[in-house]
Amino acid sequence: MNILLLGSGGRECAIAWKLAQSPKCEQLFIAPGNAGTSAYGLNVPIKVGEFDKIGEFCLQQNIGMIVVGPEDPLVNGIYDYIKGDPRLQAIRVIGPSRAAAQLEGSKDFAKGFMTRHAIPTARYRSFNASQYDEACLFLEQLQAPYVLKADGLAAGKGVLILPTLDEARRELRAMLDGMFGAASAIVVIEEFLSGIECSVFVLTDGLHYKILPVAKDYKRIGEGDTGPNTGGMGNCSPVPFADEQFMHKVEERIVRPTIAGLRQEGLRYQGFIFLGLIRIDRDIQQYHAGDPMVIEYNVRMGDPETEVVMPRIQSDLVELLLGVADGDLDQKALEVDPRAAVTVMLVSGGYPGSYEKGKVMTGMDNPLFTQGIVSPADSARRSILFHAGTARKDDAIVTAGGRVIAVTSYGPTLSEALAQSMRGAELIQFEGKYYRRDIGRDLAL
Ligand code: AMP
Ligand code: GLY
Numbered sequence: 001m002n003i004l005l006l007g008s009g010g011r012e013c014a015i016a017w018k019l020a021q022s023p024k025c026e027q028l029f030i031a032p033g034n035a036g037t038s039a040y041g042l043n044v045p046i047k048v049g050e051f052d053k054i055g056e057f058c059l060q061q062n063i064g065m066i067v068v069g070p071e072d073p074l075v076n077g078i079y080d081y082i083k084g085d086p087r088l089q090a091i092r093v094i095g096p097s098r099a100a101a102q103l104e105g106s107k108d109f110a111k112g113f114m115t116r117h118a119i120p121t122a123r124y125r126s127f128n129a130s131q132y133d134e135a136c137l138f139l140e141q142l143q144a145p146y147v148l149k150a151d152g153l154a155a156g157k158g159v160l161i162l163p164t165l166d167e168a169r170r171e172l173r174a175m176l177d178g179m180f181g182a183a184s185a186i187v188v189i190e191e192f193l194s195g196i197e198c199s200v201f202v203l204t205d206g207l208h209y210k211i212l213p214v215a216k217d218y219k220r221i222g223e224g225d226t227g228p229n230t231g232g233m234g235n236c237s238p239v240p241f242a243d244e245q246f247m248h249k250v251e252e253r254i255v256r257p258t259i260a261g262l263r264q265e266g267l268r269y270q271g272f273i274f275l276g277l278i279r280i281d282r283d284i285q286q287y288h289a290g291d292p293m294v295i296e297y298n299v300r301m302g303d304p305e306t307e308v309v310m311p312r313i314q315s316d317l318v319e320l321l322l323g324v325a326d327g328d329l330d331q332k333a334l335e336v337d338p339r340a341a342v343t344v345m346l347v348s349g350g351y352p353g354s355y356e357k358g359k360v361m362t363g364m365d366n367p368l369f370t371q372g373i374v375s376p377a378d379s380a381r382r383s384i385l386f387h388a389g390t391a392r393k394d395d396a397i398v399t400a401g402g403r404v405i406a407v408t409s410y411g412p413t414l415s416e417a418l419a420q421s422m423r424g425a426e427l428i429q430f431e432g433k434y435y436r437r438d439i440g441r442d443l444a445l
Contacts, residue, residue, distance in 0.1 A: 007069025010388035011303035036387025075105035092325035152183030236440030274298035349432025351402035
C-alpha cells in the first residue's frame, strides 16, 4: 500500500521511520517532510493545509492511507474532505473527523464533553467578551494560581497560569480583547490542578482501542523545569509513576468513557487520541491524591512524545493503522519494547524566543547513529536521530526551526538511555546548539 504522511516535524520523522519498517508499506510519501524524512520516503512539496493538492496527489499516486501528523488539518476537516469526495473516499484516513477534532480545536467543547461523560477534569466555566464581569466573579471563587485557556488553537501558547487575582483579571481582559486572535474570543477559566503530568496515547478504531506506551514530556527550556514553555525539550518512556494501578484508573475512568462518549455523540474517530493527564498530588472534587485527571485532549500524537513512543512499539504500525481504519483493531497485536527510551531535543540558541536559522549541522553520520531503516538489533547499540526543524541546502543539512533534531536512545533503565542520548547530543554540532541534560532524571530509578 502507498501511504501519505502529512507533516514536517520530529513527530512525522518518527512516524515515517516506523511506517517505513513495515512490509505493508510500499511507497511512503511525506508532505512536506523535512531533511530527515527523506531517508524513509519521498518528500512532496505540498503543505498540510492544501487539501485540493493532497487529494489530487492521492489519486495520482494511488494512495491507500493518509496518516495525519499535526492538528491543524484535522481541526480544519481533512477527514471530511477525503470522505466527502467519491473519488477519494476509499482512502483510509488516520485521524478524527472535523467534529471529533473539536476535542483539541475547542477547549470549551472538550470541557463540555468531559462533563457530559463524567471524565475527571478541573472544574471550569467559559466566558466571552460580554461576560467579563461574570468571569471575574468566577475567578474570585477559585484559589490561586488561576488557569486561563484560549478556547481555540493557539500554537500551544494559549494557556496562562497566573499567580494573583489581579494578573488573572488583566490577562483575561487581554485574552478576550484578542491576545490570541479569534482563538481567545472565548476563554475557559478552570481550577488549578497540582501534580505531575504524563502523556497517554490511545489508538482507536472508534470502538476498540490500544493504549500505547506512556511518555513524560519536559516542556520548559531550562533544566529542573525552569524558564519558559517550549514545544517540548525531551521525553522519556516508560513513566514509572504511571504504574498498573494508575493505568487501570486511566483506562476505566478516562479511556473507556472517552471512546464511548465519542460513539454516543456520533463523533467519528479513527486515529490517535492524546490524553494530557495529571496525577494529582492532593484530593480534589471526589478524586484522591494519586488519581489521574485530564488536563487536555489532543487529536494527534505528541511531539516529541512520538520520538519515544514509536521506538517502543515493536508491532507493525501499518498493521495497527489498518485495524484503526477497518474497525478491527481488536484483532491486532500491540507488542511493546520493554526497554526504556529517552529523547533529547537539540534546539536553536534563543528558542523559544527568537533564534537564527540556516546553521550548518554536522556529526549526524557518526557511527553512533543508526542510518535509514534499521533492524531492531541495530538500534540496540546506537541512537536514532529524528529530524524536526532541518532543511537541505546544497550538500549540507541546516537548521530550519527552533526544535532542530531529536536524539532517541534505548537503555535498560531511563538513566542509561539518557546517558546514551547525551553522548549523541554532544556529537551533533551546529552554532547555538542547546539541550537539556536532565530528561527523565527526576523519574530515573
Ligand atoms: P495545554 O495547552 O492545555 O496543554 O496546557 C499547557 C500546560 O498548562 C499543561 O501542560 C499544564 O502544565 C498546564 N495546565 C493546563 N491546565 C491546567 C490546570 N487546570 N491545572 C494546572 N496546570 C494546568
Ligand atoms: N509535546 C506536547 C504536544 O505535542 O502537544
